[in-house]
Amino acid sequence: MTNPDLLIKGATLPDGSRADILIEGTQITAVGKGLSSASATTIDADGLVVLPGLVDLHTHLREPGYEQSETVLTGTQAAALGGFTSVFAMANTLPVADTAGVVEQVLRLGDEAGYATVRPIGAVTKGLEGIQLAELGAMANSRAAVRVFSDDGKCVFDPLIMRRALEYVKTFGGVIAQHAQEPRLTVDAQMNEGEVSARLGLAGWPAVAEESIIARDVLLAEHTGSRLHICHLSTAGSVDVIRWAKKRGINVTAEVTPHHLLLTDDRVESYDARFKVNPPLRRAEDVMALREALADGTIDIVATDHAPHPIESKDCEWGAAAFGMVGLESALAVVQTTMVETGLIGWADVARVLSETPARIGGLATHGQKIQPGIQAELVLVDPATRRNFGVEDLASLSHNSPYLGIELAGQVVATIHQGYLTTDDRTLVAADVVSAQAEVVARG
Amino acid sequence: MKHLLSTRDVTREEAIQLLDIAEDMSAVNDREVKKLPALRGKTVVNLFFEDSTRTRISFEAAEKRLSADVINFAAKGSSVSKGESLKDTTQTLAAMGVDAVVIRHGASGAPQVLAQSGWIDVPVINAGDGTHEHPTQAFLDAFTMRKRLHGAGSRGKGLDGVKVNIVGDILHSRVARSNVWLLQTLGAEVQLVAPPTLLPHAVNTWPVSVSFDLDDALAQSKPDVVMMLRIQQERMHDAFFPNEREYSNMWGLTQERFYSLPAKTMVMHPGPMNRGLEISSAAADSPQSTVLEQVANGVSVRMAALYMVLTGEREVTHD
Structure with a gap:
């Protein structure tokens, strides 16, 4: 038994050419003009751009432990609605994903839900405490085959632990994804340190707290000859450090979040906790530097840092609110708005920064491939002409802490195809029972 | 409103x-x-x-x-x-x-x-x-200044040209923030005096002048008002300053500094005071002190x- 075949008619490929795409089973079997199929369901893609399914290297799915914020099911539904076909799930769950048992549980929940390939990220240190290495090898050798390790939410602050982790993961070709935040420089920090924080009386989060850790870690990566990934760059100074490191030949990759490409710290003037995020929103100069760095390749990828929180964690005074924003559903639209509409990058670059390169960094061979016959069908169709005021109805996440509510964004995902079946169809999420049944068909082969 | x-x-x-x-x-x-x-x-x-x-x-x-x-x-x-x-x-x-x-x-x-x-x-x-x-602290401070300067003729007046030095922990002070905006709106000239550790990083964007040296500030600006802020003693544990003694010597309104001020200079403090730390009893209990009027x-x-x-x-x- 196989799932229904799909025929995409008249889509615009990332390179600007137009083609039909035939999907049979889980594979793309033909790409070209004038394709037809008697059995396939036809999707009219006139005016739509087709990209390889998006890959998010930085997602918080919250399960196990924080199911009031998000579950693997609802988080991957948010992913599917946003055009993602794979997400890397951060380790700061409860219990922390620092053992093979937890990462295998997350993997299984993702497979069962069927909305996206879920790749668990393992913690670098036990309990994210920064003191003792987690069971990196056991996680790498588990069914989850973990390759990305991160204490995200916390910085691996001890330089010796960081050095050892960078060295150790070479055993299995792993990468350390660092949350760059010098803890002593950010005690009780609430927002970017600058003109706005001075006025609002909120404890400042200086740029140097991020930049100094990145500088240290690229030098450690050089010394150890290891592979380093820097999560969510947020400052112009961080861009300069990465640019310097790459020029020097250091094996480092860097990501930026959609919100750091669009929003600035003056949003905090409202004390609206939806804008409270780690790292904090920065100045307009930082936003411009991040956009340029993404365009010129200094920053390799966009990753969402999708961080769901329940209402009570945001509907309160700033100081008591949780850090984080949901972002899976809005990421592509924010990238189109900030990078494509401004002429900084084209659709081929969007495919690179939101699919190809994150898949490569994460060691995910089935995703982020050039759209051609013989590859697994992981695709997203986007309507670049749509303009909408982003609203709660555009969210599939269990949590609604989006900073974009009421903000106009360009572009909308029309369809997402994972393993050859639709997870989003006609701008609407496909129902969970339909998706999980199709996933089961694929799993049985 | x-x-x-x-x-x-x-x-x-x-x-x-x-x-x-x-x-x-x-x-x-x-x-x-x-x-x-x-x-x-x-x-x-x-x-x-x-x-x-x-x-x-x-x-x-x-x-x-x-x-x-x-x-x-x-x-x-x-x-x-x-x-x-x-x-x-x-x-x-x-x-x-x-x-x-x-x-x-x-x-x-x-x-x-x-x-x-x-x-x-x-x-x-x-x-x-x-x-x-x-905000109400800033209004009572402005009210006190206006009353001392203009007495019964205060109504309708601002604080145009009045020189105010605010001294102490500006970084953590809500009193300082409210005073900076209100005093500027009322036309006063505000100077902040503090160790650099206790000033906001972006204080250069505020409508004030800044000095790190209290003696210099008092001598140069000849303020009409010196407003001393309460210093939290636990700040020294976070390395904002080495100890109380050094703070008092450098940024406190000591008896010696107080006696060097002109007799018309108002001395203000929002309370509660740390006598002997940011303000000497000589200053706090003098006729120039407005603490109880405040x-x-x-x-x-x-x-x-x-x-x-x-x-x-x-x-x-x-x-």
């Missing part, structure tokens, strides 16, 4: 109106029967999430002199994990029917969140929020603020 959250969004006209109404209120405070019926039948809640006996009793006195019914609500803990949330507390009070909220909170912005939230639709007066603002004027200014937000009127109507 719907709310009083910050002095930054108060116009010069509104500020002078509030100070003028406070003059009327001050006259009431000098009468044998210190009471006006202006807020009779109105219920005001003093919602204090932080301990502050001085500010709370000042507001309470102001409310009672305007004949309001007063509820004091001392809420411990501010976050969901520590107890009842700001939202739940506020909605509880709204359900009881209150006409205004006076809020003191440890989190910067809490009064603004309350005013914008829709949890309760009544005027909100900020009685001090985190390290953000303390307390008395606090009641008048808070009466004026309550009157403005609750009646929407710009002049006191006498019965």
Whole structure:
């Protein structure tokens, strides 16, 4: 038994050419003009751009432990609605994903839900405490085959632990994804340190707290000859450090979040906790530097840092609110708005920064491939002409802490195809029972 | 004026109106029967999430002199994990029917969140929020300066050209922030004097001049007013300064520094004072000190603020 075949008619490929795409089973079997199929369901893609399914290297799915914020099911539904076909799930769950048992549980929940390939990220240190290495090898050798390790939410602050982790993961070709935040420089920090924080009386989060850790870690990566990934760059100074490191030949990759490409710290003037995020929103100069760095390749990828929180964690005074924003559903639209509409990058670059390169960094061979016959069908169709005021109805996440509510964004995902079946169809999420049944068909082969 | 959250969004006209109404209120405070019926039948809640006996009793006195019914609500803990949330507390009070909220909170912005939230639709007066603002303190300071400078002829006047030095922990001071904006609006020239560790990183964006050297500042600017801020002794544990002795020597209004000031220079302090640390007893107890006037004027200014937000009127109507 196989799932229904799909025929995409008249889509615009990332390179600007137009083609039909035939999907049979889980594979793309033909790409070209004038394709037809008697059995396939036809999707009219006139005016739509087709990209390889998006890959998010930085997602918080919250399960196990924080199911009031998000579950693997609802988080991957948010992913599917946003055009993602794979997400890397951060380790700061409860219990922390620092053992093979937890990462295998997350993997299984993702497979069962069927909305996206879920790749668990393992913690670098036990309990994210920064003191003792987690069971990196056991996680790498588990069914989850973990390759990305991160204490995200916390910085691996001890330089010796960081050095050892960078060295150790070479055993299995792993990468350390660092949350760059010098803890002593950010005690009780609430927002970017600058003109706005001075006025609002909120404890400042200086740029140097991020930049100094990145500088240290690229030098450690050089010394150890290891592979380093820097999560969510947020400052112009961080861009300069990465640019310097790459020029020097250091094996480092860097990501930026959609919100750091669009929003600035003056949003905090409202004390609206939806804008409270780690790292904090920065100045307009930082936003411009991040956009340029993404365009010129200094920053390799966009990753969402999708961080769901329940209402009570945001509907309160700033100081008591949780850090984080949901972002899976809005990421592509924010990238189109900030990078494509401004002429900084084209659709081929969007495919690179939101699919190809994150898949490569994460060691995910089935995703982020050039759209051609013989590859697994992981695709997203986007309507670049749509303009909408982003609203709660555009969210599939269990949590609604989006900073974009009421903000106009360009572009909308029309369809997402994972393993050859639709997870989003006609701008609407496909129902969970339909998706999980199709996933089961694929799993049985 | 719907709310009083910050002095930054108060116009010069509104500020002078509030100070003028406070003059009327001050006259009431000098009468044998210190009471006006202006807020009779109105219920005001003093919602204090932080301990502050001085500010709370000042507001309470102001409310009672305007004949309001007063509820004091001392809420411990501010976050969901520590107890009842700001939202739940506020909605509880709204359900009881209150006409205004006076809020003191440890989190910067809490009064603004309350005013914008829709949890309760009544005027909100900020009685001090985190390290953000303390607007009524700034108004009572401005009132005190104006009264000392112009006496009975204060009405209608701003503080144009008045030189004010604010000395001490600017970084953590809501009093300093509210004073900077209000004094600038009223035309005063403000200089901040502090160790660099206790100034905000972006203080250069504020409408003030800055000095690290108190002796130099006092000699150069010849201030009309020296406002000393309370220094939290625990700051030295976070490496803001080495110890009390060094702080006092370099940034305290010591007896020696005080005696070097011209006799007309006002010495202000929002209280409570650390005698011997940021201010010497010689300065605090001198005729130049306005410390007790500030307390008395606090009641008048808070009466004026309550009157403005609750009646929407710009002049006191006498019965």
